[in-house]
Amino acid sequence: MFTGIVEELGRLEGISSIARGSQLRIGADLVLDGLEEGESLAVDGVCLTVTEVGRSSFSVQVVKNTLEETTLGRVKVGEKLNLERSLSLASRLGGWIFSGHIDTVGRIRGKIDTSLTIEVDRKFIPFLVEKGSVAINGVNLTVGKIAGDRFSIFLIPYTLMATNLGEKKVGDRVNVEFDLFVKYLQAIQRNYGKDI
Secondary structure: OEOOOOOEEEEEEEEEEEOOEEEEEEEOOHHHOOOOOOOEEEEOOEEEEEEEEOOOEEEEEEEHHHHHHOHHHHOOOOOEEEEEEOOOOOOOOOOOOEOOOOOEEEEEEEEEOOEEEEEOOHHHHHHOOOOOEEEEOOEEEEEEEEEOOEEEEEOOHHHHHHOHHHHOOOOOEEEEEEOHHHHHHHHHHHHHOOOO
């Protein structure tokens, strides 16, 4: 589980092919403290397993399905990536609760100062609640207006500086994970009807 509070901006240092996927080597500093092989770590919001830990970098393996269904299939060496270690029972819950399982890839359709407008497939719009939570590239954000197949989010200057969202442009793709509780409520309603 993750909170959507990015700890560090890492940098993709290398990509290599493995059976049924890719291995990514990511340069980092803060998240390396105490990091061990086998731990979960969110990379741009995608929950991945750490396979190697070095002095200034770590590696994760990404299967073909994840490469196809997230933005990680198109990352390039040198690209900045949002990093967050998994939540422990002793952690403060400064953000919200996210699983690191990306629901869809959205596309930035508008950027004005500290506001982004993101387009997603219309079937995902019921998972959004104005003033609710959504994770974009692993960053916990508050949903603004919802209209059609688009929704807005607002970014404070600190978030623009401390995450890779400040570098995103109109047309760029982003990983989107919707509020876990809203997804559960939608599933209950869908499976059991309105009498819940």
